[in-house]
Amino acid sequence: MQYFVYFYLAVDYLCYKIKTMTIEQLYSRYKELPLISTDTRNIIPGCIFFALKGEKFNANAFAGEALERGARLVVVDEAQYVADERCILVSDVLSALQDLARYHRTQLNIPIIGITGTNGKTTTKELLHAVLSQRYKTFATKGNLNNHIGVPLSMLAVDESTEVAVIEMGANHQREIAFLCDIAAPTHGLITNVGKAHLEGFGSFEGVKKAKGELYDYLKAHKGILFLQGDNPHLQEMEHARHVEQVVRYGFSGDNDIVGQLVNANPFLTITWRLTAEKESIHTVSTQLTGSYNAENILAAAAVGNFLGLSASEINRGLQEYTPTNNRSQVVKTATNTVIADYYNANASSMAAALDNIAFIDANQKTIILGDMFEMGDESSVEHQKLVEKTAGISAARKIFVGRAFYAHQHTDAEFYETTDEAKKALQAHPITGSTILLKASRGMAFERLMEML
Template identity: 70%
Template sequence: MTIEQLHSLYKVHHAVSTDTRNITSDSIFFALKGERFNANEFAGQALESGANWAVVDEAKYVVDERYILVEDVLATLQELARYHRRQLNIPFVGITGTNGKTTTKELLYAVLSQRFKTYATKGNLNNHIGVPLTLLSIDDSIEMAVIEMGANHQQEIAFLCDIAAPTHGLITNVGKAHLEGFGSFDGVKKAKGELYDFLKMQDGVLFLQGDNEYLHGMEMQRGISKTVRYGFSSENDIVGRLEYANPLLCVSWKIRDVDEYHTVQTQLTGSYNTENILAAIAVGHFFGIDDAHINQGILAYTPTNNRSQISRTAHNTVIADYYNANVSSMEAALANLAVIEAQHKVIVLGDMFELGEDAAKEHRRMVEKALAIGADRTIFVGEAFHAYQSPKAEFYETTDNAKEALSERPIVNSTVLLKASRGMAFEKLMEVL
């Protein structure tokens, strides 16, 4: 079966699934393989659950004409998504970056949805499987698409761009993350810059944080002609300023060479999110959304999934920011806590993963930065942090150890920062805060 023929089937049965637990009727099941599973084994179960077709790559599982045998199921899923994308003549905004991808994506969706029927990546489906599934969720009624793209190795963004073909794009920032895969900070810039390479090649539109020296340098290297700049200096097309962050952000912005500022209260915490807000404003303004509706979209967005999320418990105000962590995002979280006005502050940091040979150095640096804030209590959790000791802080090897300590000596009436890599399971600490 050719991709064109498979796409014809998809147009009739346009729901796509890769998980037998979430089969919908009138759908196509793609039997993907992983390190610990082979979904070819479950193709029959998918059909029994309501799928119309099952795409497999092992002949022994083919029972009847409802099975579509291909050479490689994942490659077929990706190629189908690539072919489907080429049938959609709408703007596609691609987003990548070290930090803030998902928040920026959600903000863009909130703003663009004020005027256009918009589809954005669900959750964090931003990899070599998630991006194809996202594209195959977009039907002919959609007027605008926002695609998040993640990577931890070279050439992954280039590969995702080849599938998603963004017409517009932005990199939120570049920082020290996934250094095991990228090799170095220069490796991070090179990998994220693959989005710029694609936009340059396709004569696409770049939205650029014009005050970020790394992003500005990356853009200058490529000479992208269609660039919309946002930031804090007057040279940007969209100029913003943070009014306050105590702890929720209030941001003002204006168009370059226009005196009038527009002010919007947000439901976001973290001064670092000001840039993400300005990115959404720049995209919305570029696509003709008026100032009032831009602000309406920003105001309406409420963060979830423990990304810069304010949680008020019976005893404390918690900045829940433990969906993930790397060097730059942890630095930003600490800098934000430093400027928040609160009578009592507590810092709880957990290990950062995938830092490779820089792990020891960067964890030591975070200990120093956190202690410099002078919080009422400073707590470090995890094996990497536990390698350092200080009489000014508390150190626990595991999250369970920290939870037990916090149960015995509770935190009350404080603003608490929780920041750690996802694998540290900091949601356990919420139970004792």
């Protein structure tokens, strides 16, 4: 009994001592070796482990394991897991991580470019990284670390040698972009576009515009630089409602500061771009990207690069060198087909753009394989039906729809399968050869299983 009394007195003492730790004190510990981990499977010796919680996990229970694997400190929010002085007890681990990232941002005096949008934000982020890296030590969000956990982790990965950072911001509810801006404090920003995605959380297309527009609100309030796709009526409307002070416009009409023209998209994109102020200097760049919808993402990277002082040759070199990965507008040549692998994500806007692109491409034979879009809310049925109807005007040898949402709109002029496994069996029984194939779906459809058949 006496042992337990001493134990709880010791824990109480640790709690008292650690609860008085300020964010500045925690930051000083982070600066000793600025490595952060939230997963015991990826512990880097000397890191600080943040024991986050989720609906199905509680990393507090793995604090001891993190220390055993080499973590220098662990941050927990349950007193029972405070083992010794290496454990920092806070009221909420996630808030502590976010506060640490927010404080770290105040110590950085560099341009931070915030990117959000319904479609294309990851591709644009990668293009920006490729371009800006031609001159600057550039950091860009890794993978899809773009939410309330990912953005803090991204910011804490920005070190003192970084000269410019590109931070991707995702959202599926109101006020999320505002919250992420409060952490990342972008000095520059752009919204790639707005469309029908995450409608369960946003409620409507107007809800999407309101949520994404929180980036514009931040830039206006903090006198930041906005890069605007000047031909997009929705983005123009959103900017006009706020009157951001400093705006750099890019697009395909002569009213923009940087004007582009799509030269070829069959299947890889070649574009020209020029500064409106220098009409005689036209720059041509051939890329490894497919999809005419990516032309504006290429222009966005050129606009940011030019604004930050890069030469046209540096910009073009970055654009040419960028190779898409992770099944985002990626052209994959298999033994028998050419596949436009674009099944990392999907929504009504990106699906329509992908169909426009496959219709534009010159190919002897085309195949369309679409999978369900997730998080479409009450508009799911209508939006899936629209896509089925849209394919009717596209010439293709086979049109294949996969998933329960599409299956509800089946008709005799196409193939419909309720599951990816059923579609895979159909492709095994009736293989596709010699075709240019659009393969697009939400990530949850696991379309990589279909790639094996193509």
